[in-house]
Amino acid sequence: MKTERIAKKFARCAHEGRPALITFVSAGAPDLATGSAILQGLPAAGADLIELGMPFSDPMADGLAIQLGGQRALADGHTLHTTLDMVKIFRQNDDTTPIILMGYYNPIYAFGREKFLAAAREAGVDGLIIVDLPYEEDEELCLPALEAGLNFIRLTTPTTDDARLELVLQNTSGFVYYVSMTGVTGAALSNTKAVGEAVTRIKIQTDLPVAVGFGIKTADDAALIGRYADVVVVGTVLVNAVADSLDSEGKATPETVSAVHDLVASLADGVRRART
Amino acid sequence: MNEQKTNSLRNGPTEEGRFGDFGGRFVAETLMPLIRELEEAYDAAKSDPAYIAQLSDLNTHYTGRPSPLYFAERMSEHLGGAKVYFKREELNHTGSHKLNNCLGQILLAKRMGKTRIIAETGAGQHGVATATVCARFGLPCVVYMGATDVERQAPNVFRMELLGAKIVPVTAGAGTLKDAMNEALRDWVANVEDTYYLIGTAAGPHPYPAMVRDFQSVIGAELREQFDRIEGGTPDALVACIGGGSNAIGLFHEFLDDPNVKMYGAEAGGYGIDVDNGHAASMTGGRPGVLHGNRTYLLQDEDGQILEGDSISAGLDYPGVGPEHSFLKDSGRVNYVPITDSEALEAFQLCARLEGILPALESAHGLAQVMKLAPTMDRDQTIVLCLSGRGDKDVDTVSQHIKGA
Ligand SMILES: Cc1ncc(COP(=O)(O)O)c(C=O)c1O
Numbered sequence: 001m002k003t004e005r006i007a008k009k010f011a012r013c014a015h016e017g018r019p020a021l022i023t024f025v026s027a028g029a030p031d032l033a034t035g036s037a038i039l040q041g042l043p044a045a046g047a048d049l050i051e052l053g054m055p056f057s058d059p060m061a062d063g064l065a066i067q068l069g070g071q072r073a074l075a076d077g078h079t080l081h082t083t084l085d086m087v088k089i090f091r092q093n094d095d096t097t098p099i100i101l102m103g104y105y106n107p108i109y110a111f112g113r114e115k116f117l118a119a120a121r122e123a124g125v126d127g128l129i130i131v132d133l134p135y136e137e138d139e140e141l142c143l144p145a146l147e148a149g150l151n152f153i154r155l156t157t158p159t160t161d162d163a164r165l166e167l168v169l170q171n172t173s174g175f176v177y178y179v180s181m182t183g184v185t186g187a188a189l190s191n192t193k194a195v196g197e198a199v200t201r202i203k204i205q206t207d208l209p210v211a212v213g214f215g216i217k218t219a220d221d222a223a224l225i226g227r228y229a230d231v232v233v234v235g236t237v238l239v240n241a242v243a244d245s246l247d248s249e250g251k252a253t254p255e256t257v258s259a260v261h262d263l264v265a266s267l268a269d270g271v272r273r274a275r276t
Numbered sequence: 277m278n279e280q281k282t283n284s285l286r287n288g289p290t291e292e293g294r295f296g297d298f299g300g301r302f303v304a305e306t307l308m309p310l311i312r313e314l315e316e317a318y319d320a321a322k323s324d325p326a327y328i329a330q331l332s333d334l335n336t337h338y339t340g341r342p343s344p345l346y347f348a349e350r351m352s353e354h355l356g357g358a359k360v361y362f363k364r365e366e367l368n369h370t371g372s373h374k375l376n377n378c379l380g381q382i383l384l385a386k387r388m389g390k391t392r393i394i395a396e397t398g399a400g401q402h403g404v405a406t407a408t409v410c411a412r413f414g415l416p417c418v419v420y421m422g423a424t425d426v427e428r429q430a431p432n433v434f435r436m437e438l439l440g441a442k443i444v445p446v447t448a449g450a451g452t453l454k455d456a457m458n459e460a461l462r463d464w465v466a467n468v469e470d471t472y473y474l475i476g477t478a479a480g481p482h483p484y485p486a487m488v489r490d491f492q493s494v495i496g497a498e499l500r501e502q503f504d505r506i507e508g509g510t511p512d513a514l515v516a517c518i519g520g521g522s523n524a525i526g527l528f529h530e531f532l533d534d535p536n537v538k539m540y541g542a543e544a545g546g547y548g549i550d551v552d553n554g555h556a557a558s559m560t561g562g563r564p565g566v567l568h569g570n571r572t573y574l575l576q577d578e579d580g581q582i583l584e585g586d587s588i589s590a591g592l593d594y595p596g597v598g599p600e601h602s603f604l605k606d607s608g609r610v611n612y613v614p615i616t617d618s619e620a621l622e623a624f625q626l627c628a629r630l631e632g633i634l635p636a637l638e639s640a641h642g643l644a645q646v647m648k649l650a651p652t653m654d655r656d657q658t659i660v661l662c663l664s665g666r667g668d669k670d671v672d673t674v675s676q677h678i679k680g681a
Contacts, residue, residue, distance in 0.1 A: 057581040110580025
């Protein structure tokens with residue numbers, strides 16, 4: 001009895017003959033009110049799915065932009081409980097846009113695994129991407145999450161060979177997330193041809209939709225990657241849009257929310273050009 | 277190697293890298309294949325006579341092993357109880373136990389065909405040891421070091437530069453060891469092809485905790501032989517300081533199944549264990565969590581955010597600890613105790629005056645525990661302290677505290 005929002009959304013995008021757009025934002029950044037306004041407006045701006053970053057003090061796989069985004073939220077008193085509250089409020093007006101929580105394991109472990117899974121499901125979360133839980137640690141959270149009706153979306157990377165890919169895919173659900181390069185979030189996209197080949201290689205082994213993320217910054221990037229991928233993921237540039245809109249004290253300005261939504265609109269335009 | 281007993285405390289880790297519930301492999305997918313490759317390479321190397329012989333030769337002729345077991349006569353007299361011995365790792369080349377691990381890992385990196393070495397460092401002792409082996413084997417070396425530590429361990433920064441290493445100051449967080457480790461992991465993710473991550477303590481994802489322990493276990497193995505020759509039998513108590521726990525596990529591991537040998541790990545108590553975020557005693561003041569690839573005791577808040585910790589000693593200023601120590605704590609085999617900054621400073625000065633030895637501030641934490649323990653023991657009993665490093669690097673810090681006080 002997994003939540004069905006993800007599958008329904010992909011079916012709809014496929015019907016429209018275009019890749020889906022996933023937007024990543026850090027929950028509660030730069031502050032709770034602004035972060036909530038950003039979140040609420042993402043679907044109208046053109047996001048098909050939403051990745052909501054759970055802030056963590058030590059985001060080892062993230063570049064500076066997302067590190068600072070999470071730090072702004074934590075400095076504002078944000079916790080995992082607040083992230084779940086944001087989802088709950090979002091769900092009051094939107095029951096179709098999938099929400100995937102992305103982050104690191106320790107805040108969940110501290111929350112209590114079973115308690116967290118129940119609370120996430122209850123709040124209206126559809127899936128989890130936990131960076132520091134490879135398949136070797138499936139019993140920690142992946143298997144209990146699947147049991148609780150949440151999708152567990154796995155990352156595969158350029159270092160994942162075919163033999164390993166089979167094991168990575170085993171308990172993956174919802175979609176597969178291909179990390180376009182070896183590097184942290186925010187680095188530059190290097191070789192789009194290799195990305196296309198990797199997507200083909202993954203599709204031999206699975207029927208799940210394949211998302212591609214890391215390094216996608218512009219509508220043109222989105223259009224280019226959307227030629228190969230079922231799903232295009234954009235994060236760092238949105239977090240940067242928040243950062244660039246802040247005043248000299250790091251506080252939100254009247255432009256903060258619209259800066260993010262305008263960028264999402266142009267990226268949504270990009271994915272709609274991908275296959276024309 | 278040693279025979280395996282079913283009820284032994286020395287059997288860990290499991291194939292999954294677990295010591296009881298602790299340890300594991302909590303890393304991003306990009307790094308997972310590298311960690312599996314490292315595990316295979318290490319398994320092959322440790323049973324290869326050529327590798328073992330080369331390491332042993334370097335230990336003898338480059339490091340200067342075995343390190344002496346020294347009877348600290350005046351310290352013993354002063355404390356008026358157990359006889360105190362120092363296992364003198366501070367006499368190793370580069371001035372600490374860190375070289376034991378670096379030599380083992382650099383030979384492994386060579387075998388694996390890696391051409392670039394990265395490391396994190398707190399006090400700079402591991403950075404110096406890594407820069408040293410990189411110079412010795414002709415490999416480029418990048419050392420990540422928290423900006424706070426760059427400042428308080430300045431002599432070691434210059435040493436590393438002389439050895440040809442590139443130092444990258446890390447300004448994230450409090451600019452200490454945890455932040456340096458995050459940045460080293462980010463470097464590794466971005467440079468998977470050619471880079472070997474030379475972790476400096478018995479922590480991180482499997483196989484690092486077991487591998488670093490094995491390289492440091494030369495300390496305990498030598499001690500057993502030396503002690504039996506000098507005193508007969510085994511020591512009554514072992515004491516070591518705990519940063520990530522590599523010198524301590526190196527001392528303890530040999531004796532874990534000797535029930536008469538008591539063991540004490542001295543954690544960084546900073547301003548005191550009751551001071552919020554004012555210490556770095558992850559076992560006496562933290563709870564289990566997951567960071568830097570392993571489950572272990574961590575300093576963290578209610579929400580699972582990692583705290584920075586605080587200690588006068590850069591090498592102990594880390595909010596976690598190696599997973600095997602977490603296991604040994606829960607099993608009750610080792611006693612972990614907090615030592616405050618001022619207790620460590622007092623031990624530092626006492627050691628200088630009574631023994632003519634400047635211990636590293638890290639090691640001074642262990643000595644402070646010896647000072648508490650020895651007077652409670654009989655004169656025919658013995659304590660061995662792992663004197664993990666020399667204190668030259670800390671002279672400025674100590675002088676600031678003495679004059680400031
Ligand atoms: C002299 C010395 N002792 C101890 C430590 C702590 O590390 P570990 O607990 O891994 O031995 C350090 C770390 O920098 C050190 O320099």
